[in-house]
Amino acid sequence: MTYRIFKDKMAGSVMAALTLAAILLVVVMAMELCVKSAPILRHYSLWTLLTESQWKPMKGEFGFLPFLAGTFWCTVVAIVLALPVSLLMAVYLTEYARPQLRTYAYPLLDILAGLPSVIYGVWGSLLIVPWISHTVAPFADRQSSGYTVLAGGIVLGVMILPLLISLFMELFANVSQNLHEASTALGATRWQTVKHVVLRQSAPGMMAAIVLALSRTMGETIAVLMVCGNLIIIPNSLLDACYPIPALIANNYGEMLSVPMYESALMLAAFLLFILVVMMNIGSRIILKRFRS
Structure with missing residues (x-):
């Protein structure tokens, strides 16, 4: 004993x-x-660093606003594109699809989630970038190389699709079967049951899944670096190039020792990214508590 x-x-x-x-x-x-x-x-004051748009390390100018704007644009585009698609796919696979289809869907989602980000970057460079340059930009009466915010958002959105679908499917599958049966017994259709029972019961977990996906998009480096153009500008539209914070760190880390304050500036960029992710997780916890109450 x-x-x-x-x-x-x-x-x-x-x-x-x-x-x-x-x-x-x-x-x-x-x-x-x-x-x-x-x-x-x-x-330099933090306010100056965050609001200035000039990035010229050789002249001692370190403005982080273009990089923050690029990160924000790519993240928003990715989540706007991926969220409805992943939600509808998860609902279909959980509530409507046959068991045989789900048997094949799970391994495929795992494969997509496990692919290296560089593969998504190559795919974006070969397919998405030319499509934007030759089709989307002329349709919008614009000239573009294709290396744009839209390309970065599409690639990131495809990258987080497997993650969101898997998380949503797990959440929907964990909703009590008794609630399904009670809703059906009251005369609700399958879609009404999904809308008023499954989605409501899964709302807190869905919020946590979305925050996890946002954290993934904010920290993604190689895929974004390959398709965003990496121009130090503040994008004004989806067809402008951008320069997210992870791409800034990856592109310039090897040069940091040759310029005074360069290392500290890049470490501050990493620290800002860290703070953004922490703030998002704290915000999600607050929202979860409100949902549960």
């Missing part, structure tokens, strides 16, 4: 230590980024 109690306590201690280590890892990452960002914050 004593040995069993010892093993139980030891297992609890190990799990508590691992949990604490995971929490400390996030704190250490935040502290390290904050320390590395301190030099540039001592020379």
Whole structure:
């Protein structure tokens, strides 16, 4: 009995230590980024860095506004394109599709979710970019190379589709069968049951899934870098090029030692991305509490 109690306590201690280590890892990452960002914050105010649009490290100008705008545009386009498609596909696969179709759908979604981001980037460069350049831009009476916000949003939207579909399907499958039967017994159609029972019961989990997908899009690097154009401008339309924060870090990290304050500026960019993701997760927790109440 004593040995069993010892093993139980030891297992609890190990799990508590691992949990604490995971929490400390996030704190250490935040502290390290904050320390590395301190030099540039001592020379420039945060407001100036966030609102200026000039990025000329050789002249000591570090304006992050174009990169923040590029990140925002790509993220919004991706979620706007992916959310309705993933939601409808998840509803169909969960509520309408035959079991045989679901059997094949799950492995395919896992394959799509596991593909390296560079494959999505190559696909976007070969198909999406020429399509925008030769079809979408002329239709809008514009000239464009195709390396645009729209290309980045489409590629990111396709990347997060498997993630959102899998999460939504899991949420819908966990809705109590008794609720389905009660809704049907009251005369509701299948779509009415989905709309008023399944979606309402899954709303908190759906919000968490959307935030997880947003975090994925904000941090994506290679695929965005390959299709967005990487021009330091503030995009005014979907057919303008952009330069998201992850692409900035990936493109310039090797050059940071040759220019004063460059390293600190890039670390600040990473810190801003970290803060954005943390704020989104905190916001999702607040929304979840309101839903549950």
